Amino acid sequence: MSALPQHDPASAIAPPAGSAMWRRDFLFGTATAAFQIEGATEAAGRLPSIWDTFCATPGKVDNGDTGEVACDHYHRWQEDIDHMAGLGLGAYRFSIAWPRVMAADGSPNHKGLDFYKRLLDRLADKHLQAFVTLYHWDLPQHLQDKGGWLARDTAYRFADYADLMGRELKGRVNAWTTLNEPWCSAYHGHVSGAHAPGLRDERHAMDTMHHLLLAHGLGMKALRSRDAAPVGLVHNVNAVLPASDSPADRRAAELAHACANLWVLDPLLLGHHNTDLEELWPTSRPPLRDGDMALISAPMDYLGINYYFRSCIRSDGAHGYVEAPQPGVERTQMGWEVYPEGLRDLLTGFQSRYANLPPIYITENGMASDDRVVDGRVNDEHRIRYFARHFAAIDQAMRAGVRVKGYFAWSLLDNFEWAYGYAKRFGLLHVDYATQRRTLKDSALALRAFLARRNAHS
Numbered sequence: 326m327s328a329l330p331q332h333d334p335a336s337a338i339a340p341p342a343g344s345a346m347w348r349r350d351f352l353f354g355t356a357t358a359a360f361q362i363e364g365a366t367e368a369a370g371r372l373p374s375i376w377d378t379f380c381a382t383p384g385k386v387d388n389g390d391t392g393e394v395a396c397d398h399y400h401r402w403q404e405d406i407d408h409m410a411g412l413g414l415g416a417y418r419f420s421i422a423w424p425r426v427m428a429a430d431g432s433p434n435h436k437g438l439d440f441y442k443r444l445l446d447r448l449a450d451k452h453l454q455a456f457v458t459l460y461h462w463d464l465p466q467h468l469q470d471k472g473g474w475l476a477r478d479t480a481y482r483f484a485d486y487a488d489l490m491g492r493e494l495k496g497r498v499n500a501w502t503t504l505n506e507p508w509c510s511a512y513h514g515h516v517s518g519a520h521a522p523g524l525r526d527e528r529h530a531m532d533t534m535h536h537l538l539l540a541h542g543l544g545m546k547a548l549r550s551r552d553a554a555p556v557g558l559v560h561n562v563n564a565v566l567p568a569s570d571s572p573a574d575r576r577a578a579e580l581a582h583a584c585a586n587l588w589v590l591d592p593l594l595l596g597h598h599n600t601d602l603e604e605l606w607p608t609s610r611p612p613l614r615d616g617d618m619a620l621i622s623a624p625m626d627y628l629g630i631n632y633y634f635r636s637c638i639r640s641d642g643a644h645g646y647v648e649a650p651q652p653g654v655e656r657t658q659m660g661w662e663v664y665p666e667g668l669r670d671l672l673t674g675f676q677s678r679y680a681n682l683p684p685i686y687i688t689e690n691g692m693a694s695d696d697r698v699v700d701g702r703v704n705d706e707h708r709i710r711y712f713a714r715h716f717a718a719i720d721q722a723m724r725a726g727v728r729v730k731g732y733f734a735w736s737l738l739d740n741f742e743w744a745y746g747y748a749k750r751f752g753l754l755h756v757d758y759a760t761q762r763r764t765l766k767d768s769a770l771a772l773r774a775f776l777a778r779r780n781a782h783s
């Protein structure tokens with residue numbers, strides 16, 4: 326591994342020369358999610374969410390970690406915004422905690438709403454565009470008690486919530502996101518059980534996904550009736566590689582691609598569910614009703630893409646597939662393979678599959694590592710290299726004609742990484758959880774140097 330030119334951190338992270346990412350209209354930001362950073366889970370009338378319940382269930386989250394304090398962003402939000410402004414970023418993607426802003430009877434919780442209004446006003450003061458996600462997995466527990474995403478009614482409750490947010494926050498938001506990663510909510514929440522509410526049953530897959538996508542369609546309509554800001558959805562995509570050239574493994578990889586990527590995108594962009602999934606889950610069909618698909622496939626203003634890794638897939642000998650981890654590939658602290666070309670290939674693949682592909686924001690991308698503060702400094706060269714390689718892959722996709730308008734690094738801060746708790750560090754800023762001290766990692770300094778150079782040139 327060769328040393329990076331420490332004297333020129335901007336060059337170490339920068340996109341290739343001549344890239345449209347050097348233009349100021351290409352947005353750079355960071356992303357977070359409410360439950361992962363806010364803490365203050367009982368402040369100002371916030372109701373319990375499914376993640377509070379999940380964390381309180383022994384054995385669900387590593388080390389028994391919870392969201393009770395997290396990064397204490399609920400109290401340190403001004404400092405956190407100042408850090409983003411200091412880095413020279415142009416946007417911030419964050420989520421609203423549904424249980425903070427809406428009472429169980431559907432009425433607004435104004436104290437909770439005020440937190441987000443103050444946050445949005447300060448972002449505007451600092452010239453940071455606000456990309457606001459309504460649902461990043463923290464369903465109010467009282468809705469889970471009535472069936473959660475297995476119940477069609479939850480989609481209508483989400484539309485009520487979206488309507489309230491559109492009404493209360495109109496004019497303050499630059500872009501709305503209905504859902505973050507419905508794939509994870511459906512699959513990890515209800516099939517693998519790795520995420521809240523921790524259910525495990527293959528038969529839940531189609532019901533929960535359909536209700537989530539319906540929530541998106543209804544929520545988008547509600548937001549548009551209240552506010553003019555663009556609306557989209559954020560989907561996590563994975564690159565897939567067949568373990569061998571055998572027809573069985575190639576077919577297995579096609580099914581894995583259908584499950585990981587097309588299960589969400591086909592209904593949104595083609596207006597029908599992907600039929601390969603019937604091979605995977607033969608007994609399960611989406612609970613479609615008249616009019617659902619028109620709502621789900623209503624054109625979005627943009628599509629958010631989260632990309633982290635590639636999986637190697639082989640046939641399980643029946644109608645399914647299993648992962649066949651490749652030896653000798655570079656992996657992050659999560660065990661995820663580093664494979665930037667996968668992002669390029671997925672983007673160009675979507676461009677050919679979907680004639681109506683909307684403009685894209687990369688709404689998450691980043692890596693976890695066991696970062697430590699040594700003499701006031703966090704050396705995370707690996708993250709600098711990770712970002713630079715992904716910028717190059719995005720640039721290649723753009724040169725091939727994909728419209729990418731911005732990039733959000735995951736994440737601003739080290740934070741609560743769901744079932745893994747606080748051990749996995751994704752931040753540009755290191756968080757010392759004992760003191761809540763934030764330290765800019767070298768990757769943050771490199772990004773700051775690049776953005777300063779970009780601003781000087783354009």
Ligand code: FCB
Binds near residue numbers: 506509689751
């Ligand atoms: C994504 C989630 C985000 C974060 C990253 C690492 O799936 O949207 O909250 O945990 O993974």
